[in-house]
Amino acid sequence: MYIDKEKAKRNKWRIKESTLLAIAAFGGSVGAYLGMKIFRHKTKHTKFKYGIPIIMLIQLLVLLYWNNKIYK
Numbered sequence: 362m363y364i365d366k367e368k369a370k371r372n373k374w375r376i377k378e379s380t381l382l383a384i385a386a387f388g389g390s391v392g393a394y395l396g397m398k399i400f401r402h403k404t405k406h407t408k409f410k411y412g413i414p415i416i417m418l419i420q421l422l423v424l425l426y427w428n429n430k431i432y433k
Contacts, residue, residue: 362396390417
């Protein structure tokens with residue numbers, strides 16, 4: 362998020378939104394969420410405003426499910 366924010370400020374080549382979302386989906390959701398809040402980046406975009414928390418919730422549910430299966 363920081364790199365994309367800095368590039369946006371300088372009107373340079375940007376990181377694709379799909380790439381940022383893919384990083385979040387493959388385990389970087391907490392970092393993406395923190396980056397959004399700390400750097401105030403992509404906070405008004407619906408995909409990110411609601412998508413990142415949904416990805417975090419899905420990852421948490423999967424983690425809890427796997428954890429429950431392992432320790433049963």
